[in-house]
Amino acid sequence: MFQKILIANRGEIAVRVERACQEMGIRTVAVYSEVDRHALHVRCADEAYLIGPPPATESYLVIDKIIHAAKQSGAEAIHPGYGFLAENPLFAERCEKEKIRLIGPSAHSMRTMGSKTLARQTVQAAGVPLVPGTVEPVATEEEVLRISKQIGFPVMLKATAGGGGKGLRLVRAEEDLRSSLRMAKSEAKSAFSDDSVYIEKYIENPRHVEIQILGDRHGNYVHLCERECSIQRRHQKVIEESPSVIVTPEIRAAMGKVAIEAARAVRYEGAGTCEFLMDRDRNYYFLEMNTRLQVEHPITEMVTGVDIVKEQIRIAAGEKLTLRQEEIKQTGHAIECRVYAEDPDNNFMPCPGLITSLRTPGGPGVRDDSGVFEGFEIPIYYDPIISKLVVWGKDRPEAVARMKRALNEYVVTGVKTSIPFHIRVMNNRHFLDGDFDTNFIDKVFFREESERELPHFEVAVIAGAIQLFLDERKRAISQRGPGTGEPASMWKYAGRPGIPKIL
Amino acid sequence: MNYVATIGDREVRITVEEVGVARYLVRGDGKEYLVDAHQVQDSVWSILYGTASFEADVQRKGDEYEVLIGGDCHKFTLMNEQLKALSRAGGKAAAGKALVTSPMPGKVVKLLVNEGEEVKSDQGVIVVEAMKMENELKSAVAGKVKEIFVQEGEVVESGAKLLLVE
Numbered sequence: 001m002f003q004k005i006l007i008a009n010r011g012e013i014a015v016r017v018e019r020a021c022q023e024m025g026i027r028t029v030a031v032y033s034e035v036d037r038h039a040l041h042v043r044c045a046d047e048a049y050l051i052g053p054p055p056a057t058e059s060y061l062v063i064d065k066i067i068h069a070a071k072q073s074g075a076e077a078i079h080p081g082y083g084f085l086a087e088n089p090l091f092a093e094r095c096e097k098e099k100i101r102l103i104g105p106s107a108h109s110m111r112t113m114g115s116k117t118l119a120r121q122t123v124q125a126a127g128v129p130l131v132p133g134t135v136e137p138v139a140t141e142e143e144v145l146r147i148s149k150q151i152g153f154p155v156m157l158k159a160t161a162g163g164g165g166k167g168l169r170l171v172r173a174e175e176d177l178r179s180s181l182r183m184a185k186s187e188a189k190s191a192f193s194d195d196s197v198y199i200e201k202y203i204e205n206p207r208h209v210e211i212q213i214l215g216d217r218h219g220n221y222v223h224l225c226e227r228e229c230s231i232q233r234r235h236q237k238v239i240e241e242s243p244s245v246i247v248t249p250e251i252r253a254a255m256g257k258v259a260i261e262a263a264r265a266v267r268y269e270g271a272g273t274c275e276f277l278m279d280r281d282r283n284y285y286f287l288e289m290n291t292r293l294q295v296e297h298p299i300t301e302m303v304t305g306v307d308i309v310k311e312q313i314r315i316a317a318g319e320k321l322t323l324r325q326e327e328i329k330q331t332g333h334a335i336e337c338r339v340y341a342e343d344p345d346n347n348f349m350p351c352p353g354l355i356t357s358l359r360t361p362g363g364p365g366v367r368d369d370s371g372v373f374e375g376f377e378i379p380i381y382y383d384p385i386i387s388k389l390v391v392w393g394k395d396r397p398e399a400v401a402r403m404k405r406a407l408n409e410y411v412v413t414g415v416k417t418s419i420p421f422h423i424r425v426m427n428n429r430h431f432l433d434g435d436f437d438t439n440f441i442d443k444v445f446f447r448e449e450s451e452r453e454l455p456h457f458e459v460a461v462i463a464g465a466i467q468l469f470l471d472e473r474k475r476a477i478s479q480r481g482p483g484t485g486e487p488a489s490m491w492k493y494a495g496r497p498g499i500p501k502i503l
Numbered sequence: 504m505n506y507v508a509t510i511g512d513r514e515v516r517i518t519v520e521e522v523g524v525a526r527y528l529v530r531g532d533g534k535e536y537l538v539d540a541h542q543v544q545d546s547v548w549s550i551l552y553g554t555a556s557f558e559a560d561v562q563r564k565g566d567e568y569e570v571l572i573g574g575d576c577h578k579f580t581l582m583n584e585q586l587k588a589l590s591r592a593g594g595k596a597a598a599g600k601a602l603v604t605s606p607m608p609g610k611v612v613k614l615l616v617n618e619g620e621e622v623k624s625d626q627g628v629i630v631v632e633a634m635k636m637e638n639e640l641k642s643a644v645a646g647k648v649k650e651i652f653v654q655e656g657e658v659v660e661s662g663a664k665l666l667l668v669e
Contacts, residue, residue: 341634345569345576350633352608353661357545380609380658384634408573413545413560423574456557458536460570460577461508461517462529463548463559466540468581469504469519469527471563 001317002026002077005103006070007041009081010060012371012387013293014041017079020309029073031066033059035379040371047073054381060084063091070100077101077316079309083383086292087114103316105291109266113289117160117198123286126265128258131277131285133200144181145174147199154202157181159188159195166191170202205437206277208232209244209284211259212300214311215268220321223256224300224308225330231425233348233441238418239425240296241335242303245396245434246282255284256325262289271297271312295338295388298369302334302392333399334392337407337422339370340384344421352380356414361406365392365399368410378415386417396434400426424449505584516584601644603665609633611657611665620648622668629653629665642668 005021006029007014018028018041030045035054042048049069052059059065061084070078078100080086092107104110113119120135132151137160138144148155148171157180159167167188169180181197189195212224228244229237247255259274266289273294275287297308306323315321342348358374370387372378378386391406393399404426410419425431428445436444454460506517508531517531529536539551550557560571570577582590613630616622627639628648649669653659 345578346606349638350607350609350636352633357547359544380607380633382634384636411544411547411558411560413547420571420574420576427574454575454577456572456575457510457577458532458534459550459552459557460559460568460572461510461515461531461579461581462527462536462538462552463540463550463557463561463570463572464563464568464579464581465506465508465517465519465529465531466527466538466548467561467563467568468506468583469521472504472583 002075002101002313004029004046004073004075004077005313006031006066006073006075006078007045007081008060008066008078008085009083010036010039010041010371010382012369012385013081013083013295015044015371016369017081017309018044020307020313024310024313026313029069029075031060031069033381035381038376040373040376049073054379056084056381063088063094066091067094067098067100071098075100077103077313079103079312080292082292082295087290089114101316103312104270105266105268105272109268109272110291112266113272113291115160116158116162116288119288120198120286122265123262123289126261128262128265128274128286129284131200131203131287134198137196137198141178141181144199145177148174148177151199151201154204156200156202157184157197158200159184159192159197161192161194161196162188167197203277203279203285205439206279207244207246207437208237208275208287209247209255209278210273210275210294211255212294212297212308213256213259213263213268213272213274214306214308214315214321214323215260215263215270215272216315216321217269217318218320219264221260221263221268222321222323222325222328223259224304224306224328225252226255227294227296227299229296230436230438231431231441232438235438237296237338238441239335239337239422240299241333241396241399242299243330243333246278248282251282251284258284258286262286270315271308295385296336298367298388298390299334299336302367302390303330303332304328305331332392332394333396334390335399335403336388336390337403338385338418339387339389339410339412339422340418341378341386341415342384342418343416344418345416348418349416350380350384351416352378352384353415354378355412357411358413359409359411361389361409363406363409365402366406367391386412389422400432507582507584507587509580509582517581600646600667600669601642602667603628603640603642605631605640605659605661605663605665607631607633607638608661609638609659611653611655611659612637614651614653614655614666615639616648616651616666618648618651622646622648628668631659631665640665644668 004027007017021028027046030042030048031051032042033054051065085091089107089110095102154172157169169184171180184197185195207230209226215221227242229240231239273290276284278284341351354377360368367390372386391402393402407423504519508515520528522528541549543549548559562569566580566582609631612632616628622642624645625641628642629640646668649667651666652664
């Protein structure tokens, strides 16, 4: 086993990995940018190395600096977390070359799964169901038309090198194909300097279901069941749960098997996730494989009892998986809400800044994977995620009720957060019924919210009026000098008639 | 004290009277509320109204209030009645002039206008980046860009003056 691990990340995920290391008796090495000197992941680590200026491109993304810190500290392995260098095959290769173990898959696995067309070709050969479409980029307009007719409209044109919604065009009818193809190609050209596109059948209102897998160097694989991540805002997951309300035991077993075959096809090592789209008839189609630890991994940990980060570390150290598929069971129900520093009541505007006070939720079945503390100043340079609130319940209704009460306990002041948004989702009847798809938040939820009556408006105005009353008095005192408009002593009120007493 | 709350297009006259330590008698909309209010954690108030217990996070920016209770955000304006009467009298003076400020700390990525340029109301004038998200800020009024206070690449604080449209 490793004696020392460097964590090439920051925020909540760096803290999460440090926690696993500390519980395993492994020393932890943090890296930090100039603006992160006070950050929780630095405070919680055994050692810390400054790696440069605040922008990630000059610190957390610089391979040389990470490798240098690893060598200086004598760390035998690097955990990349998610984001930053986690899916960068160049980083994986560099680690191999420097004889530092990367806690993650090989550069080959990353590269294959990172290319959309190569990933499709590879998993298709392994018998994994794909959204009907082409595996190869499509060259001519005639060919695009022929294939589109063959798989049936609506179809999606996608940039081979795509990501982030660029070079993506939905085509509903044949007459729109020509202009959409032109636009997809030109967008792809300017965004990725590669104008090749491929075609997929467009799945209407799909749900997003993914399978967590673990694989070791010795060819052993298990899956840890599914997570449903259909609650998305602008294609970003915001709430995840496990199990999914639409996945039956038969589908679960079949999807798990397929995910393992996809992983085996690239000799995958470590923790990985196969993402699927699921249509209304519960047909599932492989979307992509994420070759890293996922943000939402804790819900799987809550229902299976498996510590995924510790498994990653054991696998990287060359150990054999001790988990057996038949022993893995989902118990109860887990939900995660991603808490972002953004203002849900002002168009989700980012809100970096000083956390002036904090009350974190507790009680049974509650887990808060946080990267912040009271007095921490959230920098402007990185992702707005500050914590992941995770709950476990014996079933979905209990988990939802628990999440709601935990969110109500969660108080963050100084910066706005997405906590109020999550409370509203937990109260939405479609969410409670499990009746949603990936378009739910953008198409249904916001419309329903705009029509909803707020039950406590009078209390809100009362609170505001009292605030203003006291603000005015404070100002009057500072203008008139002390001793004049101080609050009267309670003895003065005692004899006043007509004031009802609240006890 | 007498206040006027504006909720949507409705105005409500409200009076606040202190009737004990942390106890207030609030009247409005023909009702009376006797409340026990304590500022317990920074901007968060614990409010007992009768026996009902509420937590309210009160954010105030000038006359504009955003009060969070149980996940619901209540937006309204609140003004001292006398001040409101005064501002009505001289109300028009402020119109047609607007300072664009940064709603959050961030970095100025792009200026979309030049000094002297005519802009429409609600036109994007500057892009500020925070947390890997670019945010286009708009001019609240139509007019001419009178002055630009920042340069591209500059890091700005929350509330920083960015440009003036007149």
